[in-house]
Amino acid sequence: MPRLHWEDFSPGQVTECGSRLITRAEIVAFAAEYDPQPAHLDEAAARATLFGGLVASGWHTCCVLMRMLSDDFLGDANFMGAPGVEEVKWLAPIRPGERINARATVLETRPSRSRPDIGFVKFRFELINAAEEPVMTLVVSPMFGRRAANAGRDRAPNAASRS
Amino acid sequence: MPRLHWEDFSPGQVTECGSRLITRAEIVAFAAEYDPQPAHLDEAAARATLFGGLVASGWHTCCVLMRMLSDDFLGDANFMGAPGVEEVKWLAPIRPGERINARATVLETRPSRSRPDIGFVKFRFELINAAEEPVMTLVVSPMFGRRAANAGRDRAPNAASRS
Numbered sequence: 001m002p003r004l005h006w007e008d009f010s011p012g013q014v015t016e017c018g019s020r021l022i023t024r025a026e027i028v029a030f031a032a033e034y035d036p037q038p039a040h041l042d043e044a045a046a047r048a049t050l051f052g053g054l055v056a057s058g059w060h061t062c063c064v065l066m067r068m069l070s071d072d073f074l075g076d077a078n079f080m081g082a083p084g085v086e087e088v089k090w091l092a093p094i095r096p097g098e099r100i101n102a103r104a105t106v107l108e109t110r111p112s113r114s115r116p117d118i119g120f121v122k123f124r125f126e127l128i129n130a131a132e133e134p135v136m137t138l139v140v141s142p143m144f145g146r147r148a149a150n151a152g153r154d155r156a157p158n159a160a161s162r163s
Numbered sequence: 164m165p166r167l168h169w170e171d172f173s174p175g176q177v178t179e180c181g182s183r184l185i186t187r188a189e190i191v192a193f194a195a196e197y198d199p200q201p202a203h204l205d206e207a208a209a210r211a212t213l214f215g216g217l218v219a220s221g222w223h224t225c226c227v228l229m230r231m232l233s234d235d236f237l238g239d240a241n242f243m244g245a246p247g248v249e250e251v252k253w254l255a256p257i258r259p260g261e262r263i264n265a266r267a268t269v270l271e272t273r274p275s276r277s278r279p280d281i282g283f284v285k286f287r288f289e290l291i292n293a294a295e296e297p298v299m300t301l302v303v304s305p306m307f308g309r310r311a312a313n314a315g316r317d318r319a320p321n322a323a324s325r326s
Contacts, residue, residue, distance in 0.1 A: 034226035063197035070199050088248035
């Protein structure tokens, strides 16, 4: 039985979601498969770009965050995916050998109108580098299962009008 | 010399950006690496989810779109990446063996204020399945190089106040 349900999240909660080393090999492997731009594929070619050297694809960064959340945050949760992503900001490049940390902040929770057994939790996720600079922020509202006893009974005080 | 520059895009332009078959093997391989949820990893486990069977990760879908754009759209363009993503909507699942098509619509163009040699093009990208249903829409404003002769001279008529 998963431990975390929708009712376990509330606005203002901050959770540290682990740490990951980003290697040159994985930057290049991801880029070769999904984002074959010079800045992500080849050190020499990357020097001629805005970044002045090899950097991780922004999409790779999103995927690494998803994996970190799967490993360190969602494993214990009754997580049911998300209908989309509200915002991604790529604020600073990630270079080979950098270690990044992930942090989750709950912005809002709201029950589903159409499905009393689920609710949405709006998060801002941040990836932070060793210099404590944010390299990416991502706002997304995944769905979580509700505890059966509560479903359809209590509504979050900050429930929005969307469903 | 790349062919497409910022000046070559204008609001309302629609471009078909190729077609891709999504295989079970790649759905599972992506999920194992980046999004190890039951709905994306294992047919039997996926049957118990909202989706009733194996479906591609939404992040995988974003990455496939990026690869399609790299292969079929950006190859001839003076493309310089994007500062983030404004919106992603996962509208319908992609199941193994589905063929998807990509379409780009230009929503707006605006020059950079701080860098006269670049400009932003706001796109809505759509992925469409064989039944002509949209499976994902994605709004993003990548940067493109401007033609040297024009840089700093002409401003797009729909230039926004942001820079």
